[in-house]
Each structure stands twice: as C-alpha cells, then as structure tokens.
Amino acid sequence: TKAEQDKLLRVSTTLYVGSLSFYTTEEQIHELFSRCGDIRRIIMGLDKYKKTPCGFCFVEYYTRADAENCLRYINGTRLDDRIVRTDWDAGFIEGRQYGRG
C-alpha cells in the first residue's frame, strides 16, 4: 500500500540513481558514491534483453545517514560528464534491475 511504501522510504538506505551514461561502470559509481560512506552494494540497471547497463542503478548504503549525505552532496553533480539524479528507493527487489533501456 501507499502507507507501507512511504514507511519503507523513510527508513530506506537505498537510493535510485538515474540519468547515468550507458557507459558508466559500477567502478565509477563506487568511487563517487563511497565518498559519502560505506556501500553495502551496487546493483546496475540492465537492459531487459541485451543485459547491458542502461543508465540507472541502485546504491545501498549501510546507514541512513550516509544515504542522506549522498542526496545532499552527490545528487545534481556530475559523473562521466552527466548530471546524476538520486532519489530514495524503497529497497531493491530482484528483477527491478531490468529496465527498458
């Protein structure tokens, strides 16, 4: 439900990261995003058919505070010459990494 979703978002330590270049790698994302704290995992968004990166990913931190800092200091700055957008995500579920490309 909407309420449950909102609750998840309030405690989440996962961020959805969008408007990446298709060529941006997990390594690059790791370098930038780990400047805000220890990263639990990065899940690259993949094209449903080609299984290649398609411009988004999920970054999960260990703590809420680190994720908050990421929103403060990384959201809206550049990686690979593109302005990255980050937003709260309710938490990664298997299957969600496949986008439309």
Place this chain on the structure above:
Amino acid sequence: KRRRVSENQEIEDRLESLILRVGEKSTSSLESNLEGLASVLEADLGTFRSKILRILTDCAIKMPEKCTIYTTLVGLLNAKSFNFGGEFVEYMVRTFKDSLKACKWDAARYALRFLADLVNCHVLSASSLLQLLDNMIDAANEDNVPQVRRDWYVFAILSTLPWVGRELYEKKESALEHLLVSVEVFLNKRGKKHHNALRVWAIDVPHPQEEYLDCLWSQIRKLKQDNWSEKHIPRPYLAFDSILCGALQHTLPTILPPPHHDSYLYPMPWVVFRMFDYTDCPEGPIMPGAHSIERFLIEEHLHSIIDMYKLERKDCAAHLLNFPYKLKIPLEYCIVEVIFAELFHMPTPRCLEIAYGSILIELCKLQPSTMPQVLAQATEILFMRIDSMNVSCFDRFVNWFSYHLSNFQFRWSWEDWESCLTLDDEHPKPKFIRETMLKSMRLSYYQRITEILPESFSRFVPVKAEPDYKYAKDDAASLPGTMAAHQLVVSIRQKCTPEEVLGVLKDLPNPRSEEEADSRFNPLKIDVFVQTLLNLGSKSFSHSFAAISKFHYVFKILAESEEAQICVLRNMFELWHHHQQMMIVLVDKMLKTQIVECSAVANWIFSKEMVGEFTKMYLWEMLHLTIKKMNKHVIKLSGELNEAREKLARAESSTSESEDEEDSAKKKTENAEKPTEEMVERMEERLEAAQADQKNLFLIVFQRFIMILSEHLVRCDTDGRDYNTHWYKWTIGRLQQVFLEHHEQVQKYSSTLETLLFTQDLDPHILEVFQQFVSLQS
C-alpha cells in the same frame, strides 16, 4: 476557550516571525524596525513574557551574526521595562551556564558575547561583566585540569573582546588592562607541542601557520593598539544612545564556571589556515591583514555560515556569496580560504570532504565570472606550496581536485606545471599529478585520461587497470600450478561446488619445507585458487564479490592462519597490481567476510613485497579502512553493552517502585526487553576481546612504523647521508596520519603505547610524533 488558545497561538507565531526576521532586508531602516518591534513586544510582555524570553534567547544563540541587533532590541525593552531586562539577563545567564555544563562550547561563547554586548546597550554594568571575565581567567589558571579546558576559557574571553573592548576600555581601563596581563601570562606559560601536528604546512613562508590562541592574541593586541575600534561589527545601538543611556543597568550575578568533569569533551586546538594575503587579490577591496581583528571576525562569520547551511549546499553557497559586508572585502578569496581551511582542518575536517567539494561546485555555478578563477589561483598556490604540506592534507587535496576536475570536464592548464616533469618521482609535485590522475581515472576511464593530459605528461597516465593473470601467459607452462589453474577454470565455469574446488587443488605440492613453523597452509594452493578465482570474477566488482561469497568456504579452509591470510593478499596483489581501486574493494570485502583479519592486512602492507607501493596513496587508503573497520566494531559493541547495562539498571530500579497500572504495564515491556546478567557478561567479554584485537592492531602498525623509520635513520647515520629524503617525509607523515585520523580510538591506548613502543630511547624524530599526538587532548 479553544478559540482563545488558537488566537494566542496565532499571536505567538506572529511575534516569533517578527523577532526572527528583524534585521533582514526591508523597505524601512533597521532602526525604525527595531523601534517598532520594541513597541509591539512591550505591549505583549504581559501575556507572552516567557515566550518572548525564549525566542530572544534562541535567536541570540542560533543567529550569532545578528547578535548586536538583538542586544539593541533587548536594550530598548530594558529601557521600557526594567523588570523584563532583569529577567532576560537571568535567562541568558542560565543559558550560558547550561551550555557550559552541556559542553556546548560555541553556544556558551555566543551567550557570553551577547551578555558582553548588553554592556554596550546599557543593560549590564561593565564592572559585573569584568567580574565574570575574571572568574573565567581563574578557571583558565586552575591546576590539574586539561589544557584544552583552560584554553577554551581564554579563547572565550578573547573572542568576546572585539564586541566590548572599547566600552571596557572607556569605563574600566585598568581592570581591562589587568585582564589582558593575566591572559598574556597564561599564554606565555602555555605548552604548544600540538602545534606542529596540526599545521597544514611545515614552514611559515609565505604565511605563518599560527596556533589559534596566539593568532587571536596578536589580533587583540593590534585591536588594543587601534584604541579598540574595529570596522566589521554593525552596532545599531549607537543610534539609540539617548534612549539607552537613560535606562537603569543590571548587575550580573556571580557566575562560577562549572568545575571540570572527566566526561567533559573540550574543543581541540587548531592552527589558523592562511593561503592568501593582499598581494594575491590585486583588484578591488583589500584583504585585511593576518593580525587585523577584521580577518578573525570575517573568518568566524564565514565558518558559521558553512556550519549553519552545510546540509543544503545550494543555500550554503548562496549565503556565502551574500555575505553582508561583501563590498568591503575580497569576498571570493575569503570564502575559498575558509573552505580550504575547513577541508584541511586537522586532525579531521568537520564535514565530509565531499561536502566542501560540492559547495565549491555550487559557488562556481553561482558566480561563474569570478569564482572559478579564484579557485584556480588557489589550486595553483596549493600546488606551489605542496612540498611542505602534511600528508593528510595532500590526500584531501588529491581527492578534492580529482572530484572537482570530474565535474568540469577535466579542464586544466597542465602545461603550467611542466617544470615538475624533471623532478624525482617521489617529489610531492609529480606525486600529486600522478595520484590525481589515478583518482580521476577511477571517476572516469582510461581513454579519457589519455586525452586530457598533454603529450609531455604521458608518464602520468596510469597503467590500464587490467588483471595480470600469469596462468594464461605464454610462459605459463613452466609454472607448477598451471595445470591445476586451467582445470579450476573449467570446473568453476561448470558451476562446481567449493568442495570440488578443494578437490582440484588437492594434489598441488606444498613448496614449503617441513621445518617451517606453520606448514599447515599451502601457498601454491592459495596462489592457484585466489588468482584464478579473482581473474574469473574480474569483469566487475559485483562479479568479484559473487565469486568470493560463493567460494568463501575454500578461503576459510586454505587460509586459517595469519600467514596464510597474508598469502591470500599477496596473490590478490599479484593479479590486480594495476587496479588500485579493485584491491581496495577486495580488501574491504575480505575483511567484511572475515576471510582476512585486520592484523593480516596491516602486516601485509608493511611487508617486503609492498616496498615498491609504500609511498602510494591507495595503500594508506587500505590501512585506514582497515583501522576504521576495527574501530567501528569496537564502537558498536561498546554501544550495545552500554544500552544493555542501562536497560538492566532501569528494570531493576523500577521493580522497587510504585505499582499503579500504567507503571506495571511499562515495566512488563521493559522486562521483556531486559537483558539477563549473563547476556551482559557475554557482551562484556566480546567487547574486551574486540578491544584486545584493536590494541593489537595499533601495536602492529606503530611497531612496523618504528622499525622501518629507525632502520632508515640508523642507516643514514652510518652512511653519513641526509635522513630527510622524500621517502622519509612520506613515511613519517603516514605515521602522523594514523595518530591523527584515529586519535579518539588511539587515545585509549596512549599509556600502553608509551610504555611498550614510544619509549625514551627511541629516535627523537619518531618520538616527537607521539608526543605531539599526546598533547592534542592534554
């Protein structure tokens, strides 16, 4: 009745907003706004007295930059109602005392400043303020309390004088003189061992790197020479002189600083960071001199803006650029100097490093005509003076610069730095370019880095970050593990189990002789397994992590002892030596999954095989992440233990108390959570074990440092060579960095370190690093 309540609420809200906003941009003058507000508040003093007291006090503490506006308002109110003035003073005194007790040092300083400025507004008598300052000097002269406590009291006094110095000078000249003499005596006796550890630069050219109290003292002396007149603080009360002079003054009650308690944490000393002077900003307004009080006031104000808006980088940049006195100062230079002062703050910056980087980016976006140029000039200056920069700041400079470049298409005029092409590789200048390129490559990619550097800089292009897998090379046939390695590749591709991996490795001979102490592990098995597995997972971090977690069991079987774990690390290095970031995340992963222990990583870093890597930044990134992991573990366990102890104590105390319904319901839930004595004991044991590991880790690290540094010093001595080489500077700097970056945790083992390692017979160069660290919190 409800209507009344909501009406009152409305009025309260309106009063609050009026008070909060006074002094902001407005169509009428500040004086008429203050006069109007004083009348409004006077009318409401009956009903809303306590609310008004609370709001005014809050404003005084939370908006220290508007101090003189609010003191004027209080002055006007005092002229209308002497009683209210008295109550306000009482309220403010309580806030001051509470802040001291709660170790809210800045809040205490703002409260003190406010009280001092009330002397200017004829609310308080000058002599009673002097009495308070004298009591504070007494606190500074107490024996058997930490120096940091004594320092704070002197700092609080000195930093209040720009506001009230002139008034005290006019009314109580001899008492003020007496106070200043006491301060001077204090400063002359004061120990400053910490000074060198906190400096950004080792030398004082072109700008002295002054200790903060010494610098402020010089500024205050200069202010005194100038007859206590300064040009920075707005003083709206001057316009109301006739009204304020007519009011009666209050006397401060006797305020005695709360005595020291072992749980009190005082601010650490710092060094005033200076990178610009008036010659660096040739056009426009002049940069105030290093010892003018305006420099102190501007810096303090800019720091407080950063502190207030640090969570919103865009607001922060906008407020910095909107500095109230921007036309009178070279604002961009002041801002850049203050931001780098925060970034280079020792031992650690107040905010995340990237916070400063992102604020600088916003500043460049908001003021594109001037900010990027000033920042480029600053970078140039930092680079020119990098020879004497401390190692922690060198790292932060590299991290910031690579991040900044990545946000601005990596545009930089590298040609200007061509002169450093002829320097030794270990010299800080080429080192800075190389490390910046390595970091830039992490944020970008190999091809891009080759394109951004001019051809003459090709030696700074990092090697492509690829695995170096020996079992797939042409000459692999001669290696003893090749057959097994190839078989392992096939098995893992066919999704074999960990047991099957052990089966493939089973017949590999152990190259170690029987006599060797720990022949339980087979380095050849580890070699084949680690290099092959990591090479198969080399596609990305995720692939590597998946490989490690799938065959975790094999790691545990093959590498039980520390020696075997070091062997795992060595093989990881052999495969991945061109990919520093990969090695860092792999070490991190293997620590998290307990494949290797912290002590193994530390010993590996100092091992012979890593000598060639010893002055590279990434190696220290690894050591610090290892130490941090250990520290986090200890902090977590001790937090959990404290919580359990509290719960236990609460549950026990509540059993003996009253028995009404609500209480017993509460008790039930508390008892459900209540840990048993046995659980608490087990937690204590776990914490003790973790602390023993932590202590051991620090002992290993410091002992290894002492060994290599002593060896170097002795060798140079016997050979009659200068010991002060690049290698020596990097290494002693890294030692210093371990002390400073983890000072809170290292502190706990100070006495152990002193008796076991940092003994008097040690070379004084090494011993001094330890003594500087000890004096930080003395």
